[in-house]
Amino acid sequence: MPARICVLLLLLCLVSFCCGSNKPGEVLLVIACPPYTLHARSECSALSHSVLEQQRALVLTGILPGDFVLNVHLMHELFNHWTLLDALPHLSGQARVLGARTEWIIWCQHNTRVSSLRGLLEQLRRQDPRELSFYGHALYDAEATIIHHFSNHKDPQRFPYPMLSAGVIFTGALLRRLADLVASTGHNITVHSDFSIDASYELARFIFDNVPPAPHISTPISGGIMLKSASYICPTAASVPHRKVACVLHAQPEEPLTLGQRRHGCLHTTTGSHIYFAIKTCAKFHKERIPIIERTWAADARNRRYYSDVADVGIPTISTGIPNVQTGHCAKTMAILQLSLKDIGEQLDIRWLMLVDDDTLLSVPRVSALLCRHNATELVYLGQRYGYRLHAPDGFNYHTGGAGIVLSLPLVRLIVERCSCPSASAPDDMILGYCLQALGVPAIPAAGMHQARPQDYAGELLQLQPPLSFHKFWNTDPEHTYRRWLGGSLVNRSAPLEAHKEQPAAGPLHTVMGRHSLAAGFRLLQATGLGKHLDL
Ligand SMILES: *[C@@H]1O[C@H](CO)[C@@H](O)[C@H](O)[C@H]1NC(C)=O
Ligand SMILES: *[C@@H]1O[C@H](CO)[C@@H](O)[C@H](O)[C@H]1NC(C)=O
Numbered sequence: 001m002p003a004r005i006c007v008l009l010l011l012l013c014l015v016s017f018c019c020g021s022n023k024p025g026e027v028l029l030v031i032a033c034p035p036y037t038l039h040a041r042s043e044c045s046a047l048s049h050s051v052l053e054q055q056r057a058l059v060l061t062g063i064l065p066g067d068f069v070l071n072v073h074l075m076h077e078l079f080n081h082w083t084l085l086d087a088l089p090h091l092s093g094q095a096r097v098l099g100a101r102t103e104w105i106i107w108c109q110h111n112t113r114v115s116s117l118r119g120l121l122e123q124l125r126r127q128d129p130r131e132l133s134f135y136g137h138a139l140y141d142a143e144a145t146i147i148h149h150f151s152n153h154k155d156p157q158r159f160p161y162p163m164l165s166a167g168v169i170f171t172g173a174l175l176r177r178l179a180d181l182v183a184s185t186g187h188n189i190t191v192h193s194d195f196s197i198d199a200s201y202e203l204a205r206f207i208f209d210n211v212p213p214a215p216h217i218s219t220p221i222s223g224g225i226m227l228k229s230a231s232y233i234c235p236t237a238a239s240v241p242h243r244k245v246a247c248v249l250h251a252q253p254e255e256p257l258t259l260g261q262r263r264h265g266c267l268h269t270t271t272g273s274h275i276y277f278a279i280k281t282c283a284k285f286h287k288e289r290i291p292i293i294e295r296t297w298a299a300d301a302r303n304r305r306y307y308s309d310v311a312d313v314g315i316p317t318i319s320t321g322i323p324n325v326q327t328g329h330c331a332k333t334m335a336i337l338q339l340s341l342k343d344i345g346e347q348l349d350i351r352w353l354m355l356v357d358d359d360t361l362l363s364v365p366r367v368s369a370l371l372c373r374h375n376a377t378e379l380v381y382l383g384q385r386y387g388y389r390l391h392a393p394d395g396f397n398y399h400t401g402g403a404g405i406v407l408s409l410p411l412v413r414l415i416v417e418r419c420s421c422p423s424a425s426a427p428d429d430m431i432l433g434y435c436l437q438a439l440g441v442p443a444i445p446a447a448g449m450h451q452a453r454p455q456d457y458a459g460e461l462l463q464l465q466p467p468l469s470f471h472k473f474w475n476t477d478p479e480h481t482y483r484r485w486l487g488g489s490l491v492n493r494s495a496p497l498e499a500h501k502e503q504p505a506a507g508p509l510h511t512v513m514g515r516h517s518l519a520a521g522f523r524l525l526q527a528t529g530l531g532k533h534l535d536l
């Protein structure tokens, strides 16, 4: 280090030592990084690297150290939690990442960018770390949506929740309060659901429901603390022309996935013909839904099979031998996996199985481009990740069924061998997640897969990456969704489906034990425990 800079630093140290009985506050930058995907992990380390580089430059110019000490943490190196509320006990617990002197926490995702650390610190200087506050780019729902538990809370268009990938800033005061609330496993805590679906919305609701504002503060909706919309936190790098305030934090949209590009980390060129699509239907929907699939994504899905409760040669469908139930479908899904393995047989070009509903819309080229990054000879489980009871020891992640679940063939074999249903109508997607967690197979989140319709998501979130799937034809025009959002064009006649040779239906899964609600299925699931054969 040049001598002059050393002297400068020494002087700075002396100044801050002599003048400051109040030591600089800590700014904590936490990068929540999805594990298991190389691409996201390299983005996380690039973000960490960029922030540390900017910090070094600020130190050299004498701007840091000043009011702040900056610490950067990659979450996956500490523990794996994708929801802040579930990570909090660990942040404030043994890891002691969140301390009494932490004034600010900048919560980033792998696709967050810090375009100006200096600008960010200047913003923080203008804000009061003693307030119970959080700042972000505010998103609003257009209508009450299933992914937010239909919480038509007062007025959905007035309840802001943060765009996580743009970065969220919390005061240490608020996070310490939240950590206390979460740790008290509280009687007086309002938690709306055991399900983690949209971590961002659920966090905003938790804060609103449990953290009252200071008495003199008035809020737009009566209740607790709400997100403060910060114009320096932006949905994209260049969000609005003529901005008064520069963007210092922003989300970085994904580059569109394209086939076969090495720089996207493609391991294996993958097309629709490498994927076996197992479509779950029932007699009631043969006429209503299958024609829509045939007019849309079926053209790109040569290996597709319709599995139903009834064999219908006109389509054709394959009977699973399992009577239809209103909810759950566990027995049916297990039967589908068994029958699919038999059907695939020795077809060497099929590497993946994708399980979808008869009202799922897909972009097969984009799914293929995603899969080219994954190694199909390993145990791979991809989809839209939800969580169940993540705060509890028996909690787990699972991929939600309607968005489509992708399994590598070795994993399908493992599931057929090791997982079974607690009842025929237990929730299939959750049982799968529960069983795979017990088998040590992680649920890898795939951005762009959607359990609901485009209108159920904030538009700015849909801009972040080209969508891979949507679900539900209810109150929507599926063909329009397919063209508008999935880059598809309609076909008059998709590749003809070959007639299917009748296979004997799956063996041990015939028993139907009556209908259970999701909750009842779960009580059963919890009562069952894990045996040698995972008797789920
Ligand atoms: C819960 O709330 C009640 C009344 O609001 C209060 O008396 C009680 O002390 C609270 N309990 C805890 C654990 O905070
Ligand atoms: C895929 O995984 C297998 C088994 O772990 C490994 O042997 C192989 O080298 C991997 N292939 C690629 C392209 O990484």
Ligand SMILES: *[C@@H]1O[C@H](CO)[C@@H](O)[C@H](O)[C@H]1NC(C)=O
Pocket (backbone or CB within 6 Å): 490, 491, 492
């Ligand atoms: C489908 O058929 C209609 C009527 O025969 C025709 O007008 C249209 O161009 C066809 N579309 C495609 C994509 O082939």
